[in-house]
Structures are given as C-alpha cells and as structure tokens.
Amino acid sequence: MASPGHIETIVEALEVYQIERPLGTGGMGTVHLLKNRLTGRHYAGKVCILPNAADQRLFLEELRVWIDLPAHPHLAACYFFRTVDDRVLIFAEYLAGGSMTDVLRSGGLQTTEQILNVAIQSARGLRALHERGLVHGDVKPGNVLLSGEAQVKVADFGLAFSRRRIPQLRRGSNLYRSPEQLSETITPAADVWSWGLTVLEMFTRQPNWGDGNAAPIALKEHLRHNGNMPPGLAAILKKCFEWKPERRWQGMAEIEAELLAIHQQATGNAYPQLVSPQLAPPAAYVGFLGLQDTNWPPPQTWLEWLWEQKADGGEAPSQGIAEAAHSRTAQALSDLIAYEDVLSAMQAMAERRPELKQKLAPVYLSRGFIFQHLHDDAAASQAFDEAVAAAKDAPPASEDERVQLLATAWTHSALSLNRLGRWDQALAALEEAEAVCEKAGYKEGLVNALVLEALARNARGEGEAATETAVRAVGIAVEKPTGDWREMSMAAAAESAWGQIALRWGRREDAAEILESAIENYEKLLGVSWTDADVEKRAAEHPELDRNKIQIALSLQLPNRYTMLSQWSQIASLYCAVLVDIGRTEEGEAMCARGVEKLEALEPWHRAGFSEQLAHFYLGIGQAALFATNMERSVAASSKAAELYGDFVSRQGRDDLVGELGKAYANWSTALGRSGNVQAAIDVITNASSLFEAHYRARPSQETAHNWARILVNLGILELQQRRWQEAQGFFDRALELYATVRGELASLLGDIAWAQASRAYARLFLDDVHEAIEDLDASVPVMEAEAKRTGRAELVSMLDQIRKLWGDREWGPVEEKAPAEPKKRGTSKKWTLKRWFGK
C-alpha cells in the first residue's frame, strides 16, 4: 500500500508545485490536483513508484505510448513527468469541470441530451485509444472528465501497465470491472463493459450495484423502476453487458454509430461530427533520436557493441522500442528505454568482467542528456552525478577521456541545476569541472564551464563576477588559435554569454557588438556544418559503412548543423531584442524574419525540435513591429509566439519560458489595444496578468517584477481608454511600486518607468490632481525624451507629442531631485568592447 506521504515529498522536492486537493482515489492511489506556482497552470498529478529496473522499463514503455498519443479532443493528455529518486510524478491534463462522479454528485447531467453528449464523447475518446492498440482497463465515472463547456475527455492517470503488473492494486475499480477484468488478458471489449456501467450511472446517479459483474441485473433493476432511459440506449447497454466479450459490441465505432442515431431521434438534431485530430508528423526514420539533432549518441551504437560482447559470453540487451514515434518526446523516451537496457546489460556483464565498468560512465552521461532533453532536470542531474561516480570508480583507460567525461558530467549537471534555480549547487559542480579541465589543459571543457558559471552568476545578480567570468571564457577560447572549428564554436558560446550579461546590465551597445560577433561566428560554423544529406552522400560512397558510424565520424570532424542552428537561433533572437532596444528596429525585425524563414524551411520532424527558437523569433518580430507601430504584424507574430510558448509552459512544464510567454501576451495585448481592439486586449492581458502575478509571487526577481509591472501599466492604459481614471491610477501606482524594487538596468527599463509615470500623470490630470501630475511629468518627460531619441520608441514619441499639445513647450524637470534616480551603472567603468579585448 503506497504511503500517502509520497506525493508531498515529491512535490516539495520539485519546489514549484503545490498540492491543491486530492481529486480522487482509486486502486492506483490518489490523483491530486497540482498547481504550478510559477505559471498558475493546473495538472492532475499521479505518483508511480519504481523500485527496480524492470518496473522502470515497463513504466517508461507505457508512458511512451501515452505521451505519444495524438492530441485528441476526447482524451486527457499525459503531458510530462518529473523524477525524484525512484518515484515519478506524472503530469496530466486537468479539466476544471471535475469528473463525472463530481458532476453527478452536484446534480449535473440531468437531461437526455447532456447524458448522450457525455456518452458520445467518451465513446469517441475510447475509440481513439483502441485504434492505437491500447486498452484503457479502468473506465469509470472518475476517469471521465468534463470541462465547463460540455467537453468530455477520457482520462487515465493510473497507467495501464501498473494495473497489469501489480495485482493487489487492480482491485480498485471493482464497481466497474468486466467479467474478464481480473483473470484474463483484457481486450477493448472490457472497456465496452465498463463504459456501459459508466453510462448507466448517469441514470442511476450513483453506482447502485455492488460489483461491476452485477451490470446486467443492475440495468434490469433500473429499467424496471425508471422510465428515464431512451429504449435505444438501453439496448446499447444490454449488448455491452454480454458475458462473452465476443458477443458485445465490436468496438466503440459501432456504439458511436448507434448513439448518433439515438441523439438524432431524441433531439431532432444531428450530433456534430468529430473533427479528426491532426496527427503529428511521424518520425523521419525508425530508430533513435540520438545525435541527429541532440547531444547523445544513438543507443544503437551501444546495443551493437553489447552484441559483440555477447560473443564473449555476455548477455545481450533487448532491442529497445523498434517503432516510429509521432513526437520527439516519445522518441526521446524510446532512446531512454534503449539506454536503460544497455545499462542493465552492461551492469550484468561488468559483474563478471570488471574491466567493462569503464563503459558505464558514458552510458549514465547519455541518460543524463536524455532527461535533460525531456526537461526532467532533477533526474538529469542525478544521472550526471552517477556518471561522475562511475568515472571515479572505474576511470577510463585514457586520461583525456577521463577529463572529458568528468567535465561534461559536471558541466551538464550544472546546466540542469541552473534550470532548477539551484545556483549554489551548480556553481559547486562548475568549480569541479573547471579544476579538472585546468589541470589537464582541456580548453573546450574549461570554456564551457566558464560560460555556464558566467550565466549562473548573472542569474544570481552578480554582474561583475559574471562579466569577468565571461570575458575570461572569451579570452581562453581565442588564445593560441589553431584554426579548429571547435575554437570558433567556443568563442561564439562565450561571446553569447558575455552579450547576455552585458544586456542584462544595461550595456546595450556593447551587447549588440558582442552578440554580432557571436552571430558571425555561428554563421561561419553553419556554413561548414554537416547534415543528413552528408550522411546519405557518404553512405552512398561507402556502402560498407553504417549510417551511425558515418554520423559519429562526421560529428568529430565538423559541427552538427542542428546544434549550430540552435545556438545561432538562440543568439539571433537575443540580438534582435537588443537591436530593437537600441532603435535599430528594422534590422532586428529582419534578423528574426530570417530566423523564422530558416526554421520554417526545415523538415517537419526537425522543425518540431526548433519550436522554442521559433517562438523566440516570433516574439522578436512582435516586439519590433510594436515599436515600429505596425500593429497588425505585431498581433500576428505575438499571438503565434504566445501559442508556442503556451504549449511549452502548459504541456511540457517549461517554467523557464514563463517570462517569454508573458512578454508575448503583453506585446499582443498592447498591439490589440492600440489597434482599437480594447476588449480582445483586455482578454489577453488578463491572462498575462495572472501569469505574471503568479510568477512574481512564486519567484520574485528583478525580471519578474519588471514583467509584471509592464503588464500592470498596460492594464492601466486600457483603463484610461475606458475613461476609468481611478482604476488606471491604481494600476500605475502598483506598477511604479514594483519598478522601485528593480535595480540594475534591464532592457528598456528606463523608458518603461517613464512611460508608466507619464501615463499616471494623464490619469491624475483627469482626477484633478494637477500638482501630482506635474510632478510625474517633471520626473518622466526628460527620461522619455532621452529614450525616444535613443531608441525611437513610437509610444514614447507619441506620448511626448500629446504632452506638447497639452502644455506647449514647457520645460520639464530635472527640477531638484524629483527625477527618478537613474539606476547606478554596474560593472567596470572602463569601456569594455570586443575590440578592447581582441585589439591587444
């Protein structure tokens, strides 16, 4: 029996989630309603305990199937998972309407039409599962979820595998079990029986039977005493409750057809057809994701190696999942499963042949990469720790290999720890990585570690230390050049970090210059990178070589196109933001447009791997178009960005993208508002406001404060447009309070503050607080003038125009010390530019 304490421990370990309430208890334990405190998103969370490798494998196999299910309007999706020790917390879609059990208890689902609606939609959901070769195995009212808008989804938080595997847990839903449920291999016909009972319960209002096997008599008893069931439906249920599975309906499609006819008869209307869900593009190839566009080698390489070892009396691993996935997440899970197999086979072999222990560390490393790819960062950092332990326990034969392994493990562990916000642990890991690299003179490793250190320090607000570290990384990358492409790549990575830091601390011009250099480097690298086509070409030239081997050989010689494209995109979108901020709006937008073009041109399978970068580009375009006062273009791009980010945040648990999502919402609503679409703007901004408020409260930082303040200003402006001065002033007050807590100089901060203050002046004028309005203007106009001149921000220019119309050529501020104290510049006072460092 699972201890109820488990979920609390896991949720606590994951930090950003909180338990709202239990949603329901079944044989599989309790499903809880979880809330992500950063995003405010809700999930149904379910804990699976996987004490051993066999369980782990089965679980992953099953999870892979569920995650790979096509997005379907009548299936509650399984989104992502997070690992804590031997436990996995699965995050699934939550519908606010609750389960059918809840709805019945509160008196819902009274009319035949409502009941038929639930019956039809749940039948469609099950049909989709069955067509994918799955049996639900636990259909019951608690697993049928309803949204407020009569949308019905079949959920399963238990995962069928666990029910098959753990007999004592199968007793849970006895009330809906089919006759064959406990003793035989179940087929879709078992779901038909349980679905029938679920439908019956909408009429009986509660399970009036003591056991699922009492279904036939329960139906009969109900019909004897109640006349509320349409005769056609009674006939459907009767055939669901045939003792022999083969005598029941042959599939949910048959039932659906009958239901549609009954619906037509009962209501006089045809039930809407199901819009067939869009399948994700299938994998370009069967096999593994590794290497093509990720940083772990394809597990095939290891599987083959193990097969060779088998000749020496070892055990061969199984072959992983040999079927194409429809999503990259599922494909990554396939790779993970294969690596689990490799690992257990290798561990078994190492028992007899200790020299094989040396091979364990790289396998742990690859597992870490995959977890990282799936954004299960806790599991990733654990896998990297295991890699370190393995490398120390049985050091690889060559010293180079040892250093490289340790450095990679520590650095990537730090990357995950950074993403989890555990800066101290990340810095500790990086210190280890730097020490081992320095000692061995491993330049690439050292630069990588320094880059991450710089970013971690930057995130902790240590501007000077961050800058120094980044500058040091650049210096090391370019010293004693040998002309190898890796040096160029290192330099570009270091410059990227440096550029980000410079931007964060208000050195926009410097940032632009540094990032430009990074982009140039990446573009050169892209020019020489290898792609699928090169692999095919070589494979044609050398038919004796296997494609994996060719890939590995190529990746040693040349940069990988996808890796480079990913780096380039990351920096290009950042560069665009800088350009926009320093008034080079058009260049910025052009940069992003080029990015979009490059990424949209990729094959669907690869493009799916770039949707994050794509979102960054759309965000950039939206921002640039806003500054350039092209509202239509801004609305189009910002809404696209919001859609992409929203998907990451909700469906993949990507907390790190909340800020971006909020910015997209903010730009979108601003553009809507300025194009006169006030109601739509309010709808969008309300989303953004609650998102940022949650984010700020859960993780108060300068950036979250800035983001939320911007939203509050936008809300205020919308209130102004509706002539609600008091409310508007309230929003501006709150925004300015938040701004007061922001130190440093985030991009466009000064202009934002001045804009908020000038907007408040506007509200105050209408509230007849003329003196205070003048105070606000004295403080803000000079800043706006400077910023408008510097960046050409359209909203500042038009605000200044308005003020001039109202007040004529009055001289504003800087009377006394009323102007907002300009935040002190941080970092070194010397002019630091690339030329200074490279000019020596």
Next chain:
Amino acid sequence: MDAETLVREIIARETCLANYELEGELGRGGMGAVFRVRDRRAGTERALKIVLPESAQRPLVRTFFAREMQNALALDHPHIVKSFAAGVSSETPYLLMEYCSGGSVDMLMTKMGRPVPLDQAVTITLEVLDALEYAHTAEIREVKLSDGTTATAHGLVHRDIKPQNIFLAEAAGRTTAKLGDYGLSKAYELAGLSGLTTRGVGVRGTLPFMPRKQLGNPLGAGPEVDIWAVAATLYAMLTGETPRDFTAKADVSPDAYPYYIVQETLPVPIRFREPGVPARIAELLDRALNDEDDLAFQTASQFRQELQAALE
C-alpha cells in the same frame, strides 16, 4: 501481539468486563475474532467479539463494526443474539454478546452430515421469522446520517441472513435459534441517507443467499431480501445445497462466475434436489425463491403464515 493477548488486555482495561475471564476462541473471520468469556461471579458465559488490529485501521471496517454495535444494542428479542456492552478499547472495538453454545446452523448442518429434519428446520425458520418481524419494524434511535445529523429509523434489514449467521442457544434442554451478526444491517427506511452508499458496501453478504435484485440494487433492498434469504436458508437446511447451482458449468472467468450464476440461472426446484420435501413446502419455497421479477414475499409475517399453513 496475538489476538488472545489483545483480548486479555481489553478485559483488564475495561470496567464493564472486569469480572470476565477468557475461556477460548470461538472463531475468526475476515475482520474480527470471537472469544468465549466467562463472568466469574455469575458463572454465565458470553461471546466477546473484537476487530483485529490490522482491520481496525481500516475506516470501512470500523464503520461496519460501529453499525453492528449500534444496531445490536438497539435490538432486544428472544430470537436475536443479545448484546450487552460495546465500546472501543484503545483503538480496538469490542462487543460483548450472548453466547450460543449450540454454534451456528451452518455448524449444525456440517455436524449432522445430512439435511436437517423438517420439523427442526421449520422451527428454526419460524423463530428467525419471528425475529425478523420484530427487527423489520423496530425503532432504531440515533441513526447517523451522511450529513452528520441523526434520526430515528423504523425497521432494520439484516441483508446477510445465511446458515452461518443463525445461532443456536441451548438452555434447559431446549434449543432456541437466534439471529446474529447485524454487521451489514441497515435501516432501510433511511436507505441512501445513512452515509454508507454501495460504494462502501460493495457486495457484502454472500452471493448464494442473495436474491438477484439485491445484487443489482443493494440500496433498494428492503425486508423482502431477508425473507428470500430465510427461504434460501430453509432450502439449504432441507437439501444441504444452495438454491442456485454453483457447480454448473459456465464459460466465464472464476472471478465473475458467482455473479454469472446469480444473474443467469434460477434456483433449482427443491424437489430436484430432495424429492422427499413435502409438496406444499416445496411449492412454497420454489415460489418464495423465484427472483426473476418481484419477490413473492414482502414481509416476514406473510411468509410465516404461509409456511405454517403448508405444514397443516
């Protein structure tokens, strides 16, 4: 700690049990155990039922036991096992009851190894019907409702009448049947209101002594299901078999089998099993046990009258 030590501790702890000493174990079930205890001063023997520790943790078991205690203490009838005291002794619920030295009807049947003679079986049945007539109309105070309030209910349905739950008390050379184990009983007047729904109940009771409708809608089960079970018990006493044939071949999984038999087969006419059963008794029982549609007998007195008439 074993159950015996536990009982000794309870006896030592509870003042109402102060004069008792443990004599031996009478039996053990899924959730509880029953011991024979003796009042040292009065010399009388009693049965002490406790909930075993592993079950006492489970809320459902506690609910059942609490209900049994409440219902049992409320009932006072010569043919119902009398309860004297009940309580919870440091987490262990206990119930002090009348001790029936003759064991249960089930034990009687096993001991005899053949059907119970007609007059003895009928006597037992009439006494149980007498008890039911009382219980089905008895006033039960303070029934707990799901909203936490209490109400007074009239009538208690036993819902689990079977040979194992009818006990025989021997006194002064005379044997008296007593209905025991009110663990599943329910104030039917308040059916659906008393907090426990079928969600909690599941299929308790025993399928061979349950009419079909009780399986399909246990909540709606009224006094008539007890009458059906009494008739089934009489059938069992006279034939040594249950009314339905639970040995028949059927192509369903073992888990589903008993449910299949109850829903898909009818009771075997009693003379197929035991041709010696008098025609009028046979006709009465076959009619009483037909559960295809509405049950023939709705009250205990109705069935008692016809049973008596059939004997003449």
